[in-house]
Amino acid sequence: MIETSVPTKSSPAFRRLAIASSLGSAIEHYDFFVYAFTAPIVFDRFFFPKMDSVASTMAVYATFAVGFVARPLGGIVFGHYGDRVGRKAMLMMTFLLMGIASFLIGCLPSYDSIGLLAPLGLVALRFIQGFAFGGEYMNAVSLTLENAPSERRGFFASWINASGPVGVVAASGLIALLGFIYSPAEFANWVWRVPFALSLALVLIGTYVRAQVDESALFLATRAKAQDDRTPLLTILKSWKKPVLLACLVNMVHSSFNYMSTVFVLGYAVKTLGMPQSSITSGVTVANILEMCAVPLIAGFSDKLGRRPFIMLGIVVAAAWYPIFFQILLTKEPLAIVAGFVVSLGLVHALMFAPEAAFTAELFPTRVRVSGSSLGKQLGIVLGGGLAPLIGTALMGSSTSFTPVILYFEVIACLALLGVFLAPENSRKALE
Template sequence: MPGTEVHSNPSPPPTARERRKVLGASFIGTAIEWYDFFIYGAAASMIFGPQFFPSEDPMTGTLAAFATFAVGFIARPIGGIVMGHYGDRVGRKKMLLISMLLMGGATVAIGLLPNYAAIGVFAPILLVTLRFMQGLGVGGEWGGAVLMAVEYAPAHRRTLYGAFPQMGLPAGVITSNIVFIIVTSIFAPAVFSDWGWRVPFLLSGALILVALYLRVQVEETPSFRNARAHGDVESSPLKTVLREHGGTVALAGAISIACPAFGYIYSVYLLSYGTKELGIAQSTLLELIVAGAVVQLISIYIAAILADRYGQRPIFLAGAAVVAVWAFPFFMLVNTASPLLIFVAFVVMLLGTSLMAGPQAAMIAALFPANIRYSGTSIAYQIGSILGGGFAPLIATGLYARFGSTTPTSIYLMILGLISLIAIATLRVPSAQPIESTTVGDRQADPVT
């Protein structure tokens, strides 16, 4: 490409030690970013309504708080596009460091933000602005973390490597909720409502420093170094993605819809619904969410191993079928208000989403050539996230307020599960191969049947 620096020798293959460092940095860094993202969701369920959106009607405050939660998802595609562009132009590593600084800075700032009683309308305005910054950060995070892992992976372990950033999500759920469990048990309810809720946000500052240190130690991926060495860096990756791989982006976004929807219903919406409508103790729900996330962490790892052995498509198909079928039994069990039955509902749902999440990262990354892979992967994933996950708590809250029943929410979730099921049945998944070989000099056809 004009203006592209060309190097004569491609990078050597990564060593086992380099691969271990990459896996550690991908998992821990992603877990901390998701910790930041999920503590906002927990706070939106428990505290942001009265703190930033005071109203005589608690449901109105909850809806407003969940609307700010959704703002993060509106920002995520923007972050994916911008960081995907520069990730394909200047490298994956630099964008991962920027995404972490954006996310960590916004999270700490939320912990210091005065509430509505202190500064009036500026409080919710600033909260929305900081949530938007969080969304920009996490929008660029997923694609970069996945590519750091997948582009370092040997061909026969590509799915397993790609699963490490995926396991960062339940790890973030576990960490964020454990912190909230500790904080709510230490502080009296009045103290927690006054300032104790800020502690999890401020703790993010120390966690971000750890993740930044780990990521600075990791070298740029072999795929990007080889693309740069051959002069294959794309000048307009977004334009190329949409022109040559538009169908793939749409289908890859569709397969990514169901997972986040079920995930945010379980980890965010049920904190509000369970306490306010079912009368379940907040601490009990937090403990159930943590236990479910432990199941998800383990099952994503197992699903990735199975996908490397038996193929990504059949494992993903099984997961999509499970979540579509489970949409109604899920709320039937939750509505019993029995902790044991709620845990059963969580486990089956999370096993289904894990069967999708395990192969998802490597599968989407393999759909795009290396020179546009950051852009293609990020845009596809964020499309699924905003359409599936970003508005799920808000939609579920609105449906319950309108109909007084969880049946409409079950229908909504079942439809999303069927969309992912149909999309994966339509998408042609490339067979296992060294992902480094897929550069602009060897462009793939749009893998859509």
């Protein structure tokens, strides 16, 4: 292992870097989740009006999944150039792609106006969103992790994860507010476009902020010593397959738990149980406020106690809590459902999510870190989060039993628990 000098305390330049990476990630999560919270309640009628209720809902979740299918490709492309050219340049590119695609989604005409071009345009723009998002995350984590004080890597890397709930809060909060101010008919006709239109302003702010940060010091040191890899993806596929699998399993379990508890539940509660969308988005908002506070706290403890114990505890608690959460949902009691979201996202998901950024990045050396961690993470997100709402809808069909959905998650949890148990603990090891 190559020892590289690392800072022992954070400098003003590093704090600016961490804030810029986190702000950019928050804005990208906003862009991504505006779609997630709008699609289940509007897009079936707007883009797929010729289908019956179940088919149109599955079509909406299929377009949602397209964004996730594109993420590994974005991770591969931007991971390669992140390891070859630098983390900062890739963050600028992914940010612009995400913001522009989100803005254009808000400009799309309906199926009634332009026919099949409407859903085709939605799919294409959703693909670009996923492509950009897949390349953004591990570049941001690597840039932060590689400049962080060695004994606080988990804490600072978790800022990227904590910024995710900030974006989710902004998206769900804005949609809840608009749903409260305007009628359901107005929201479905034109109000849903407002959050997407705001992406243009946010991307200008984020681009300026990210332009001010410095490149990863560890990456520059590796390249200066001619230790960088010209074909990082091939190196990963040849020599780092096990870490990719471990990263995949960890991200699969936390993302399936998250997206089934938000996107799938939102669609089911509004369409099947007849609940107002504001009661669900409000619960998600409160839960994410708690999670964005809990994530750095838990990650800070993972610097002292290790990443694996917290992730394993989160998986076990998630598997036990999942059936209880669905029973709470069936009560249709708004306060009980908000409490359910707080436990699911603010506590249970945070246990898995808080150490994940550092855990995933620490599995790989600097010369292939973005390529390897991006591939593992995005495959896990696709197999877990991206397909979860679609699979959940298919498993339930027109029935009211959550048993198939619960069993689906329990299998994922068992596989991930085994993977983390067999994984190395790298929290105290020097980065290569």
